[in-house]
Amino acid sequence: MPAFQEYLNAYGYPTLFILILIEGCGVPAPGQACLIAAAFLAAHDQLQIALVLVTAILAAAIGNSIGYWIGTRRGRALVLRYGRYVGIREPEMQRMESLFTRYGMWFVTFARFFEVLRQLNGIVAGTAGMPFRRFQIANVLGASLWAGVWGLGSWQLGQQIQDYEDLTEKTGIIFVALLIVTLVVFLGFFLRRHLKNHRAP
Numbered sequence: 001m002p003a004f005q006e007y008l009n010a011y012g013y014p015t016l017f018i019l020i021l022i023e024g025c026g027v028p029a030p031g032q033a034c035l036i037a038a039a040f041l042a043a044h045d046q047l048q049i050a051l052v053l054v055t056a057i058l059a060a061a062i063g064n065s066i067g068y069w070i071g072t073r074r075g076r077a078l079v080l081r082y083g084r085y086v087g088i089r090e091p092e093m094q095r096m097e098s099l100f101t102r103y104g105m106w107f108v109t110f111a112r113f114f115e116v117l118r119q120l121n122g123i124v125a126g127t128a129g130m131p132f133r134r135f136q137i138a139n140v141l142g143a144s145l146w147a148g149v150w151g152l153g154s155w156q157l158g159q160q161i162q163d164y165e166d167l168t169e170k171t172g173i174i175f176v177a178l179l180i181v182t183l184v185v186f187l188g189f190f191l192r193r194h195l196k197n198h199r200a201p
Contacts, residue, residue, distance in 0.1 A: 008038055013051055017059040024063020026070065026123045031059075035147065036154040043158025053151045060112065060143035061136075064122035068135055071126020096120070100128040108138035112146035 008015055016038045023031035035056050042049040096117075100107055104125065111121035125135050 013055045017055050020059035021063040025066045039151045039154035040158040043155045049155045053147050056147040057143045061140050064139050067122025068126040071123040096124045104130045105138040109142040112142045
């Protein structure tokens with residue numbers, strides 16, 4: 001993350017916006033790391049946390065919307081063509097499309113907290129034919145939750161620590177905690193859905 005400090009100090013919010021936007025379009029980019037670095041700088045009065053959050057939310061929502069548009073065109077072919085470099089092939093693509101069909105809004109809302117899904121959820125939503133209005137509601141909600149958790153969380157931590165090494169250690173602990181909470185929420189939702197379907201005549 002120290003590498004981002006130079007660009008953030010020189011170009012500020014446009015750097016944050018562009019990296020998160022690119023990531024949302026389906027391109028592997030360090031958008032989340034840049035958000036953490038920007039929030040850390042805001043904690044030391046080099047940026048404004050409110051503008052960091054607004055920039056991150058707008059960039060994430062717009063990026064995933066572009067990804068959705070790509071998905072409605074030739075997104076599936078593009079993912080299968082280049083996805084093999086990150087372990088995504090036809091079986092993985094079918095599983096993601098199946099999850100979108102069954103849990104579309106939930107999936108889009110929480111996908112930003114996971115690598116690969118954060119980059120591809122807009123594209124896959126488009127290829128799966130998810131209605132754009134439903135996608136946008138989940139997209140904006142997910143972008144806001146993601147920016148709030150990582151942005152405000154890193155900002156709060158940044159007020160208590162002095163260097164990036166300490167930040168990396170503590171955000172790693174937070175990520176594990178968030179991952180556990182998110183998995184528990186998903187597990188509870190899936191179990192509830194499974195039991196409901198099992199009881200249905």
